[in-house]
Amino acid sequence: MAIKSNSLWKLAFIRLRRNYLAILGFIVLFILVFVAIFADQISPYGYEQQDYMMIRQGPSAKHLLGTDEFGRDVLSRLIYGSRISLQVGLVAVAISLFAGGAIGAIAGYFGGRIDNILMRIMDIQLAIPTILLAIVISAALGPGLFNLMVAVGITSIPRFARLMRASVLSIKGMEFIEAARAMGASHTRIILIYILPNCMAPLIVQSTLSVANAILFAATLSFLGLGVQPPFPEWGGMLSAARPYLRTNAYLSIFPGLAIMITILALNFLGDGLRDALDPKQKR
Amino acid sequence: MSTNITAAENLLDIRGLKKYFNVGKKLLHAVDNVSFTIPRGKTLGLVGESGCGKSTLGRVVIGLLEATAGEVFFKGKNALKFNAQERSEFRKQAQIVFQDPFSSLNPRMSVYQLIAEPLIINKTCRNNTEVSERVKVLMDTVGLAERLITSFPHELDGGRRQRIGIARALALNPEFIVLDEPVSALDVSIQAQVLNLLADLKDERGYTYLFISHNLSVVRYVSDEVAVMYLGQVVEKASNVILFQEPLHFYTQALLSAVPVAALDIKKDRILLEGDVPSPIDPAPGCRFASRCPNREEICTSEGPALIEVRPGHWVACHRVKPEPGKA
Amino acid sequence: MSDKNTQAPLLDIRDLSIRFNTDSGVVHAVNHLNLSLQKGKALGFVGETGAGKTTTALAILHLIQSPPGEITSGEILFEGQDILRMTEAERRDIRGNKIAMIFQDPMTSLNPIMTVEDQIMEVVSLHTDAKGEELRNRAHEMLQMVGIRPERGKEFPDQFSGGMRQRVGIAIALACRPTLLIADEPTTALDVTIQAQVIDLIKHLQKMVETSLLLITHDLGIVAEICDEVAIMYAGRVVEYSDLRQLYTKPMHPYTQGLFNAVPRLDSEPGGRLAVIQGLTPDPTDLPEGCSFSPRCPYVQDICRQEALGLKEYEPGHFVDCHFPLGMNGGLGA
Numbered sequence: 001m002a003i004k005s006n007s008l009w010k011l012a013f014i015r016l017r018r019n020y021l022a023i024l025g026f027i028v029l030f031i032l033v034f035v036a037i038f039a040d041q042i043s044p045y046g047y048e049q050q051d052y053m054m055i056r057q058g059p060s061a062k063h064l065l066g067t068d069e070f071g072r073d074v075l076s077r078l079i080y081g082s083r084i085s086l087q088v089g090l091v092a093v094a095i096s097l098f099a100g101g102a103i104g105a106i107a108g109y110f111g112g113r114i115d116n117i118l119m120r121i122m123d124i125q126l127a128i129p130t131i132l133l134a135i136v137i138s139a140a141l142g143p144g145l146f147n148l149m150v151a152v153g154i155t156s157i158p159r160f161a162r163l164m165r166a167s168v169l170s171i172k173g174m175e176f177i178e179a180a181r182a183m184g185a186s187h188t189r190i191i192l193i194y195i196l197p198n199c200m201a202p203l204i205v206q207s208t209l210s211v212a213n214a215i216l217f218a219a220t221l222s223f224l225g226l227g228v229q230p231p232f233p234e235w236g237g238m239l240s241a242a243r244p245y246l247r248t249n250a251y252l253s254i255f256p257g258l259a260i261m262i263t264i265l266a267l268n269f270l271g272d273g274l275r276d277a278l279d280p281k282q283k284r
Numbered sequence: 285m286s287t288n289i290t291a292a293e294n295l296l297d298i299r300g301l302k303k304y305f306n307v308g309k310k311l312l313h314a315v316d317n318v319s320f321t322i323p324r325g326k327t328l329g330l331v332g333e334s335g336c337g338k339s340t341l342g343r344v345v346i347g348l349l350e351a352t353a354g355e356v357f358f359k360g361k362n363a364l365k366f367n368a369q370e371r372s373e374f375r376k377q378a379q380i381v382f383q384d385p386f387s388s389l390n391p392r393m394s395v396y397q398l399i400a401e402p403l404i405i406n407k408t409c410r411n412n413t414e415v416s417e418r419v420k421v422l423m424d425t426v427g428l429a430e431r432l433i434t435s436f437p438h439e440l441d442g443g444r445r446q447r448i449g450i451a452r453a454l455a456l457n458p459e460f461i462v463l464d465e466p467v468s469a470l471d472v473s474i475q476a477q478v479l480n481l482l483a484d485l486k487d488e489r490g491y492t493y494l495f496i497s498h499n500l501s502v503v504r505y506v507s508d509e510v511a512v513m514y515l516g517q518v519v520e521k522a523s524n525v526i527l528f529q530e531p532l533h534f535y536t537q538a539l540l541s542a543v544p545v546a547a548l549d550i551k552k553d554r555i556l557l558e559g560d561v562p563s564p565i566d567p568a569p570g571c572r573f574a575s576r577c578p579n580r581e582e583i584c585t586s587e588g589p590a591l592i593e594v595r596p597g598h599w600v601a602c603h604r605v606k607p608e609p610g611k612a
Numbered sequence: 613m614s615d616k617n618t619q620a621p622l623l624d625i626r627d628l629s630i631r632f633n634t635d636s637g638v639v640h641a642v643n644h645l646n647l648s649l650q651k652g653k654a655l656g657f658v659g660e661t662g663a664g665k666t667t668t669a670l671a672i673l674h675l676i677q678s679p680p681g682e683i684t685s686g687e688i689l690f691e692g693q694d695i696l697r698m699t700e701a702e703r704r705d706i707r708g709n710k711i712a713m714i715f716q717d718p719m720t721s722l723n724p725i726m727t728v729e730d731q732i733m734e735v736v737s738l739h740t741d742a743k744g745e746e747l748r749n750r751a752h753e754m755l756q757m758v759g760i761r762p763e764r765g766k767e768f769p770d771q772f773s774g775g776m777r778q779r780v781g782i783a784i785a786l787a788c789r790p791t792l793l794i795a796d797e798p799t800t801a802l803d804v805t806i807q808a809q810v811i812d813l814i815k816h817l818q819k820m821v822e823t824s825l826l827l828i829t830h831d832l833g834i835v836a837e838i839c840d841e842v843a844i845m846y847a848g849r850v851v852e853y854s855d856l857r858q859l860y861t862k863p864m865h866p867y868t869q870g871l872f873n874a875v876p877r878l879d880s881e882p883g884g885r886l887a888v889i890q891g892l893t894p895d896p897t898d899l900p901e902g903c904s905f906s907p908r909c910p911y912v913q914d915i916c917r918q919e920a921l922g923l924k925e926y927e928p929g930h931f932v933d934c935h936f937p938l939g940m941n942g943g944l945g946a
Contacts, residue, residue, distance in 0.1 A: 008438065014635075018635075175383075175387040179382060182379065183406070185401075194390055198390070333804060441892055443892070472874050477888050479876065480888060501875065501876045528878065544834045546831075546833040546860075547836060557808075
């Protein structure tokens, strides 16, 4: 009998492969990342390149998705915009994942007073509406891509902290942690080798779904004028700029809107697929 | 406390051990004033129902939980007062096998990693080759086929997982092993295999076991001496044969009579105890068993009985059981 | 195997096969199982984890999740009617009413937000026309019957201990006076002294209510206390079936014998070695050819690896699924 050994990660991957929607989401995201990386090669025009002959012209052979009010190619701006959206999504989530994860892990593992203090701070933050908090942070830091990422990242720290704390608490009670202590393992080793790898599954799922959230949130802030400043093409910013022309040139709103929607949908499909794959017991 | 009191042949000598947990403003008496000894190379079976404190006791003995009071002499030295270095040495010599072979193994680790873990943590091997050789020897010792070395716990059945747990406990060449319900999660045919393995290991290597179980038949099979626990206290302790043939404490008698026997025509008078085990939180004074004991007297509810030697080697904590004159 | 009995059995399972289509392959949980139970009798249904005991019980109530579960063959005759061919409404009428179940874990089998008397009233009101006070009286009567003071009916499950909860579970199961009571490891989650109380109660009530009992367990000791007949299950089949005395005094299937020898007993000598059944229970996605016990059987012959036999009546009332049953002419065992 041949022994084929599959770690839990590998099993999860096998399950994920069977989920068509998740695979679809993954393919869309893969294309998006590809487009973002090779934007310079792919896009037909530069994002700032203006064509004064072609102002607010609908889709045509020359400009596949039309041009905006400065005669810039919408397709090219969407292509460059994917860079910004993905960057915002990934960096913002990285910020909340590391900060929230660390806070949650410390609170959960050590418990007691530390836990109490950290989690009450998180509670206070949760009590402030996220959009207000983000506006305040962006206003304080000033507009700009990096500040936008920080603002979006900070707002979802509590969510990650809570999730991490809950997973740590459940893992901490397992007998194999006690077994590790009986072997003489140190706190650091227990956290790094025993607890963290067993907490990863929910965090991965949450991160995927949060990237979607962050992109949406960044678009919202840009729409409000607090995010990435013109002429940088951010999808939310493009939507905002297209607002005056909603009745005359609807395509200006539709295409960035579609770009945001497809990205979010792809991320959510992948996130749901990951959740089912990583935690088969929680299947609905 | 001087150390020479402990007789040399007792590997483990526990005196007045207590472990209380804070539950809100109250105290949960998990282990209350327990004393016993285990001679080197012998097995003490510790029986009791759920919540009687037997697992807590096992964890306190090997230092996984801090004792509230009392002493644990290991080879004549008080293990509760060990310094860091002595403690790490003690860790190697006193190991534990857990009940649940499903939750006691890290699901992300392969069989190799699981068994190598104690070797790596305690740096007992010089290099990786040595670790891997030792792992293979250990797998062979506990009867795990070498081809399983890359498997993960979720791919194995309960019996094999428990063998991993045993291999891991043996990795550091311990002298004393706490076996906390090592077979109660296993099916009967697998249970027999694991019990035989434990018996063989003891015969070959002279391990000393503290065998914790709720299953009287299993304890009967593995133990040299048996102690019965009820609500944090040892109520009776005797050699295997004596305890099962002539139990003196009423609780032991009820416990023995309650075990269903897989045979016909053995009609025993079953003693049905009334009610449930009372709460171990701030227990009432007097004998812990008094609330369910059909033979209780006035003194039982006011004064807790001491564990006394009523016959040589036979200890009972009951007001109604008097020492046999001239024998003790 | 029912044709021997003059009276039609209450429950007659014929050639039942159940499989589960899972990611890792098709799990053959129950394979051509035959079993029958007379009215008023108690049958012990013994086997290890994964032998298919609980699956069979759930099939009797037609509660197999589908998908992934699938009943591929057989019939389950209850009072002469095939449960598998009934409409869902007919089955609902039987569940909890004529066939009731006691579950293993009294901690999770009760609804935590309903008082215990409400839970008993619930099942009675589903199957009878009783209303109001009549219902409540019925609930109190049931509680009294299982040894719980009726006043405690107003309490919630978490106010009861494990043993008391299992009593509530029994009260719910018996509330409609079922003709068949299925008890799935009813005492496994309980302590020995509490287990003794519950066994005593089940034994007593089964006779009093005159219900048939299908007791699923892995403990041959409990079977000896309660049951009249025993069926030993292995890898989804009944391998031996007879009345209690025959099976306990003269087990004929090597697996049954192995089970008896593998359990340490209170009346056996301490020390020594236990007789072990070598190897592992077969993988239900990949059952061996022929007799499924053949890879572990100490008396295995060539034919065992090639051909499965099915239950055969070697002695009156003693059915064994073995080519060479122990203690028979041509048998190899002692």
